[in-house]
Amino acid sequence: MQLSLPEFHVRGDCMTAAWKRRLFIASFVWPTLILFLVFTVYPVLRGLHYSLFDWSGSAESMDYIGLRNFKDMASDPVIAKAIRNDYFLVFSKIFGIMLLAVFFAVALTRLKLRGSKFYRFAFFFPNVMSVVVIGVLWRFIYNPKLGILNGLLSETQGKPVETPWLGDSSYALLALLPPAIWAGVGFFMILLIAGIKGIPEPLYESAQIDGARQWKQFWHITVPLVWEQIKVSIVLIMLTSLNGSFAIVSVMTEGGPDNATQVLGYYLYQMGFKQYHMGYASAIGIVILVLSLVTTIMLQRIMKRDSVELS
Amino acid sequence: MRPFAVNRIPRWISGAVLVLWAFCVVYPVFWSIMGSLKDNQQFFNGKAWALPKFPLLWSNFSYTWETYHFGRYFVNSIVVTVGSMALALLLSATTGYVLARYTFKGSGLLYYFYISSLMIPAILTLVPMFFLFDTLHLTNSLTGLILLYAIGALPFGIFVIMGFFKSLPRELSESATMDGASHYGVFLRIMLPLAMPGLITVSIVNALSFWNEYPLALILMNDPGRYTLPVGLAVMQGEMQYRTEWGPLFAGLFISMVPILLLYAIFQSRINEGLVAGAVK
Known part of the structure; x- marks a missing residue:
């Protein structure tokens, strides 16, 4: 009897402790979760729902039309053009950004050049600027009469150049690339630098002793060991391009001229x-979601095979 | 410096490319500051890269600040950024802490739920968000925008903050619990102060993205009195079709950039760390 009493006491205490724990967890989880459900999950589901309607936005005019919006899209030439433009931007950005980012990351770590701290600081800077600031800045660089680009071209060619870079459908899409690459390189460079710094120095040292040149070291040590970062970078560039090209297009060209820079x-x-x-x-919106998921899976498949080959 | 087997010429070329790119990055910023001190005359008659003539036109700044209401936008941006920073911290630190230090029914699921939501493109929610805000009477409300930004930053915040809480030694909270501290007490008095570096990193990265956010602010804030700086700047640029005031436009550009420039100059390494931590999952 005397022994079981304290035992009972302890068990009672445990019950309240369990409740206290449960209450504590609930109070830390639910407020966040509820807000998240209302402002992220609900809008996504609502978006799926809206896509089945012909709807101008006012309450009365909501007509259920099943999948007709998607059928209409299949025959909408602007959609086809937007998808082409999106993927042109995605792949050009992957190529341009990765080329520069990998080069800078290697140059600033392995080549031990002077001033690497300054370069790291400067190169990342465009990444913290608003897309609007970047767009306004570059629109002015491209300005036909007042911009730097035509100013330089006029100077070197000795005659006034007034190419409307953003107003001519043969240049406009290409003209969106430099600002995007300019603004994107820094972040991926930093990501790759972090990866390269994680590679154990003895690996390079022994390669050095074996007489491997920088170029060889790059392909046989650096690339395989930062492959994870390279993969992440490529997927991130794709995702941010598909989902974020709205802002830069909105500020710089509004999809024009004549849908030349239209993106989804x-x-x-x-x-x-x-x-x-x-x-x-x-x-x-649904198409953008599906395309980003499918492209992510495809890119990861492609790059997985490469990673096995290299390592 | 170790004697690396690097040829002289590739080294020189690498160095030259670095200098060239540094110029490409720094010059436009410098150029926009120069532009903000010019009048239209100098834009139309001078070379694009000409330095502004004396007297420098500092009045462009006050002109943009008042006539183009950048003062108003600036205050709105500050309110939204600070507000959503605080809210994001509260929401992600609590959930991040519980997910890092407690196992409970559904904790694993909850983690994957938040992380997988990073895959959802924000643009997908543009239309539904517009109507949700309309229903909740949050259109043109800075509070609404604060709420939205804070929630949008949750997956990133939870992920990074969780990492910080996980790295803290378990004995700390155990001994405090022995001494009779409540769950809240352990969190507030022991864990939160220790995780401070992580909380600061997340907050700064968040602040940058809140300050710069454009698409949602564009569709949800229609009243010019509620514009944030990115929206105000985009609208101002749109107006340049009808009246050309390049000096003031550059001044507006610079006003939008200054706080970010300062934040970046002070917290560069933290920002880099935070973004790297958030990207490699």
Whole structure:
């Protein structure tokens, strides 16, 4: 009897302790989760739902049309063009950004050049600027009469050059690349630098003793060992391009001239908030989601094979 | 310096490319500052790279600040950035702590739920968010924007903060619990102060993205009195089709950049760390 009493006492205490723990966890989890459900999960589901309607945004006019928005998209030439442009931007950015980022990362770590601290500071700087700031800045660089680009070209060619870079459909899409690459390189360079710094120095030293040149060291040590970072970078460039090209297009070209720089993100905005086809706009959103998922999976497949080959 | 077997010429070329790129990055910023001190005359008649003539036109700044309401936008941006920074910290530190230090029914699921939501493109929610805000009467409300930004930053915040809480030694909280501290007491008095570096890193990275956010602010804030700087700057640029005031436009550009420049100059290494931690999952 006397022994079981304290035991009982302890068990009672445990019960309240368990409740205290449970309450504590609940109070830390639920407020965040509820807000997250309302402002992230619900809108996504609502977006799926809206995509099945013909809807101008006002309450009365919501017509259920099943998958017709998606069928319409298949025959909408602007959608085809936007997807082409999106992927042109994605692959050009991957190529341009990775080339520079890998080069800078290696140069600033392995080549032991002077001033690497300064370069790291400067190169990352465009990454912290707003897309709007970048867009306004580059629009002015491209300005036909007042911009730096044409100013330089006029100077070197000895005659006034007034090419409207953003207003000519044969240049406009290409002209979106330099700002995107300019603004993107720094972040991926930092990511790769972190990766390279994690490679044990003895690996390089023994390669050195074996007489491997920088170039060989790069391909046989650096690339395989930062492959994880390279993969992440490529997927991130793709995702941010598909999901984020809206902002830069909106500030620099508004999809023009004549849809030459149209991308899915901007077309969604234009359909929804300028022409009030909310259902169609939502359907474009779904397409962006599906494309980013499919492209992520595909890129990861492709790069997985390479990683096995290299290591 | 170790004697690496690097040829002289590739080294020189590498150095030259670095200098060239540094110029490409720094010059446009310098150029926009120069532009903000010019009048239209100098834009139209001078070379694009000409330095501004004396007297420097500092009045462009006050002109943009007042006539283009950048003062208003600046205050809005500060309110939204600081507000959502605080809220994001509260929401992600609590959830991040519980996920890092407690195992409970559904904790693993909850973690994957937050992390996988990073895959959802924000642009997908543009239309539904517009109507959700309309229903909740949050359109043109800075509070609404604060809420939205804070929640958007959750997956990143939870992920990074979790890492910090996980790295703290378990004995610390155990001994405190022995001494009779409550769960809240352990969190507030022991764990939170120790995780401070992580919380600061997350907050700074968040602050940058809140200050710069454009698409959501564009569709949700229609009243010019509620514009944030990116929206205000984009609208101002749009107006340049009708009246050309390049000096003031550059001044606006610079005003939008200054706080970010300062933040970056002070916290560069933290920002780098935070972004790297957030990217490699």
